[in-house]
Amino acid sequence: MNLVNDIKAIIRAGVSAPSGDNLQPWRFVVVDNVIEVHALTLGDEIKFGGYYALFITQGALIENLVIAADHYGYDSVVSLFPDKQNRLHVASINLRFDPIDRGVDLFRFFDKRLTDRHGYSPERLSSDIKKALQEAGEEMVEGSRLVFVEDKQDIFTIAKCVVGQIEVLFSHKTLHELFFKSLRWSGADAHGTADGLDVRTLHLNIFKKFFFHYMLRSWVFVKILSKLYIHKVAALMESVRYKEAGAYCALIKSGEQINDEEAVAAGRAMERFWLMATRLGLRVQPTFAVFLIKHSFDFDLFDYSEAQKELIDMKSKTMESICGVGEGETLLWLTRIGYPKYKEQYQTYRKNPEVVFK
Numbered sequence: 001m002n003l004v005n006d007i008k009a010i011i012r013a014g015v016s017a018p019s020g021d022n023l024q025p026w027r028f029v030v031v032d033n034v035i036e037v038h039a040l041t042l043g044d045e046i047k048f049g050g051y052y053a054l055f056i057t058q059g060a061l062i063e064n065l066v067i068a069a070d071h072y073g074y075d076s077v078v079s080l081f082p083d084k085q086n087r088l089h090v091a092s093i094n095l096r097f098d099p100i101d102r103g104v105d106l107f108r109f110f111d112k113r114l115t116d117r118h119g120y121s122p123e124r125l126s127s128d129i130k131k132a133l134q135e136a137g138e139e140m141v142e143g144s145r146l147v148f149v150e151d152k153q154d155i156f157t158i159a160k161c162v163v164g165q166i167e168v169l170f171s172h173k174t175l176h177e178l179f180f181k182s183l184r185w186s187g188a189d190a191h192g193t194a195d196g197l198d199v200r201t202l203h204l205n206i207f208k209k210f211f212f213h214y215m216l217r218s219w220v221f222v223k224i225l226s227k228l229y230i231h232k233v234a235a236l237m238e239s240v241r242y243k244e245a246g247a248y249c250a251l252i253k254s255g256e257q258i259n260d261e262e263a264v265a266a267g268r269a270m271e272r273f274w275l276m277a278t279r280l281g282l283r284v285q286p287t288f289a290v291f292l293i294k295h296s297f298d299f300d301l302f303d304y305s306e307a308q309k310e311l312i313d314m315k316s317k318t319m320e321s322i323c324g325v326g327e328g329e330t331l332l333w334l335t336r337i338g339y340p341k342y343k344e345q346y347q348t349y350r351k352n353p354e355v356v357f358k
């Protein structure tokens with residue numbers, strides 16, 4: 001055992017976690033056997049999804065760190081938000097060498113987990129598979145339940161709602177700018193920056209690629225094309241692929257507010273669920289951007305028109321109703337899930353994380 005080398009390996013493995021647009025908003029401080037996880041707000045990006053999206057991402061990262069620590073023989077105790085004056089110091093993870101079998105076998109799926117944006121096979125999930133996913137997803141958030149939406153018509157309706165994100169993206173200047181800023185136009189670009197959204201993972205056909213690169217990239221063009229309802233057409237076209245799912249899965253909790261600790265726990269639950277799904281041969285795509293946009297309404301700086309707010313409100317209410325979110329409950333996240341229809345996939349890159357040893 002070499003604590004410093006082990007901690008380096010744990011962090012290196014941990015950062016394979018998903019993050020919004022693969023922006024990897026984290027840095028680490030290590031003091032003896034404690035890994036401090038600090039969130040980065042990355043300027044404007046925080047406005048999309050607010051602290052909620054940021055803390056979901058931190059949760060996924062923390063879950064990976066705990067699983068990786070276990071793999072290297074450490075038991076970990078996670079203290080959330082240990083510094084009440086600093087909201088961005090998300091966690092301190094205290095490691096203790098204790099190489100016993102804790103029954104966590106998800107580490108080997110870190111490099112197989114990915115966001116699959118292809119259409120999926122319509123094959124239904126068996127009750128055993130659903131039970132395993134429920135156990136993985138519900139464990140982290142007290143009083144939460146994982147719901148499967150499997151009815152074909154319900155899946156179609158959800159598909160039409162999740163693309164509300166695309167409709168807003170192509171009608172909101174700042175969102176449009178942020179999205180295209182995070183996009184990497186080739187594998188070489190993505191490899192070069194080792195962050196951002198690799199365009200290849202969007203699986204665009206030649207026509208869409210051309211349109212995306214030469215037209216939709218320019219806000220001026222999008223503005224002109226908006227007269228032809230390009231934002232609605234783009235959303236409608238994309239909804240076809242969102243209809244191709246084995247199910248949609250929602251994690252729902254009791255209570256109407258989500259505090260920072262619960263947001264982190266929701267992220268831990270999402271990562272555990274995602275790794276379990278990967279282990280079971282399933283593919284996953286987070287599809288709750290509409291809800292994240294709703295969270296960002298809190299930021300005054302991020303001007304949404306009344307029409308955009310109404311659209312997001314209507315889409316999120318419809319999805320909540322289909323997922324069975326009851327009175328006094330809140331939806332934490334929603335994903336599309338299913339067996340892969342296409343083999344071709346691209347693994348995304350990660351930057352070397354900033355780690356300071358004190």
Ligand SMILES: Cc1cc2nc3c(=O)[nH]c(=O)nc-3n(C[C@H](O)[C@H](O)[C@H](O)COP(=O)(O)O)c2cc1C
Nearest residue numbers: 018019020021022053056057114115286288289348
């Ligand atoms: C909070 C959060 C929200 C996300 N929202 C979306 C989304 O709306 N659509 C999507 O396709 N991927 C979404 N993702 C997936 C990320 O884009 C993806 O994890 C990242 O690009 C890294 O790629 P990987 O998951 O293949 O490793 C989200 C991830 C997180 C953590």
